[in-house]
Amino acid sequence: MDKVYTGCFVPSDGGGGMEINMEEKILVTRSSMPSMEEYIDMIRPLWDSHWLTNMGELHKSLEVKLKEYLQVQGLSLFVNGHMALELAIAAMHFPPGSEVITTPFTFISTTHAIVRNGLQPVFCDIKTSDYTIDEDKIEELITDKTVAIVPVHVYGQICNIEQIKLIAEKYNLKVIYDASHAFGEIYKGEGVGNFGQVSTFSFHATKVYNTIEGGAVCFSNPDLYTTLYNLKNFGIRSEEVVAEVGANAKMNEFAAAMGLCNLKHIEQEIAKRKKVVEKYREILGTVPGLRILPEQTDVTSNYAYFPILIDETRFGRTRNEVYDLLKTYDIYSRKYFYPLTSDQACFRNRYRGLPLQNARYISARVLVLPLYADLSLDDVERICRIILEGESGCR
Numbered sequence: 001m002d003k004v005y006t007g008c009f010v011p012s013d014g015g016g017g018m019e020i021n022m023e024e025k026i027l028v029t030r031s032s033m034p035s036m037e038e039y040i041d042m043i044r045p046l047w048d049s050h051w052l053t054n055m056g057e058l059h060k061s062l063e064v065k066l067k068e069y070l071q072v073q074g075l076s077l078f079v080n081g082h083m084a085l086e087l088a089i090a091a092m093h094f095p096p097g098s099e100v101i102t103t104p105f106t107f108i109s110t111t112h113a114i115v116r117n118g119l120q121p122v123f124c125d126i127k128t129s130d131y132t133i134d135e136d137k138i139e140e141l142i143t144d145k146t147v148a149i150v151p152v153h154v155y156g157q158i159c160n161i162e163q164i165k166l167i168a169e170k171y172n173l174k175v176i177y178d179a180s181h182a183f184g185e186i187y188k189g190e191g192v193g194n195f196g197q198v199s200t201f202s203f204h205a206t207k208v209y210n211t212i213e214g215g216a217v218c219f220s221n222p223d224l225y226t227t228l229y230n231l232k233n234f235g236i237r238s239e240e241v242v243a244e245v246g247a248n249a250k251m252n253e254f255a256a257a258m259g260l261c262n263l264k265h266i267e268q269e270i271a272k273r274k275k276v277v278e279k280y281r282e283i284l285g286t287v288p289g290l291r292i293l294p295e296q297t298d299v300t301s302n303y304a305y306f307p308i309l310i311d312e313t314r315f316g317r318t319r320n321e322v323y324d325l326l327k328t329y330d331i332y333s334r335k336y337f338y339p340l341t342s343d344q345a346c347f348r349n350r351y352r353g354l355p356l357q358n359a360r361y362i363s364a365r366v367l368v369l370p371l372y373a374d375l376s377l378d379d380v381e382r383i384c385r386i387i388l389e390g391e392s393g394c395r
């Protein structure tokens, strides 16, 4: 049987699989967690109530608190970010076979959410300035079958919200933002979840803010609360009435408890991430052949990811060489997002011929460096030294 890569094995050891000693290795990220005592205090009441899921007290409380923190008008919790996005699209009731313009430079979830709704993804190129969908190339892809745009605030880089809104209004399209990477970001004074018909977030263990697994859909139309509730709870209206066809995509109480605990520390976590990013910027910011995304104006960043773009002709080493080099020091960067989702094997060459020039250029050269709140600045310096000095970098 083929080995299944779970993320707990080093994949580069010739297929043998070596168990990771979490204490020695530096992985691309590390889940933020509250103290065990804090979490236990939060889940203790569950042993009295025996109410573990189906919109329990902790779920209700988290929904209220997140709505406040994210500064949005409406919010619905989900079992994970993928189901939040997939069911947010389902809530729009698009005719099967309709076209949805989206980016190929994202995690596969974005594309799967479109395809699993019976819709056709139409891939638009991205900008080299911030790696988000190129708003100037959207209009030429619109046909009479186009119903929506699904842009992604990739790495927490905010898309050109104003321009996308204008295009959507002109052609009567819905906008569904995949804001999985943009938790807590503020754009021009507004919570980033306020844009488009809906914006969806991921609270996966690898994200700035986690509920172990979890996600949310944010919206301003209050009717969407009931629509989404039905979609995530089998369409059950009452004990004897199932009004719609729905899935099971509810967040459970243990996940909500983790979310309530992590929310108490989120500001400190983001502040620590900021320090890590500042150190990376200080050391790598002016190196010829390395490109670091500039901070976006008008955005309060959450410091979710630290991608560098490696131009091998000027830097002297390819992205893959830097990735492999770091690995020899037990440092695990990631090629988020390579390959493009449009090129993935599951689509059987259907979209392979698309030009997507910028997306291909970036996807072949980008490397996401380790970033988490407790990554020490000494480790950041060591990672940078290895990147800059190669084999002579310190051990």
Ligand code: T4K
Pocket (backbone or CB within 6 Å): 006, 007, 027, 028, 029, 030, 031, 080, 081, 082, 083, 085, 106, 107, 109, 110, 152, 178, 180, 181, 202, 203, 204, 205, 206, 213, 214, 215, 332, 336
């Ligand atoms: N849209 C976008 C744009 C997304 O990026 C994502 C998810 C989604 C939608 C869907 O949201 P979710 O349904 O996942 O909520 C990871 C995450 O699983 C995924 O959530 C994330 N995007 C994607 C970018 O990254 P992998 O396969 O790279 O994860 P994995 O298991 O290799 O973990 C990466 C590192 O994180 C590990 O080396 C160590 C650390 N880690 C991992 C886990 C699982 C922890 O510290 N704790 C953990 O529990 O996909």
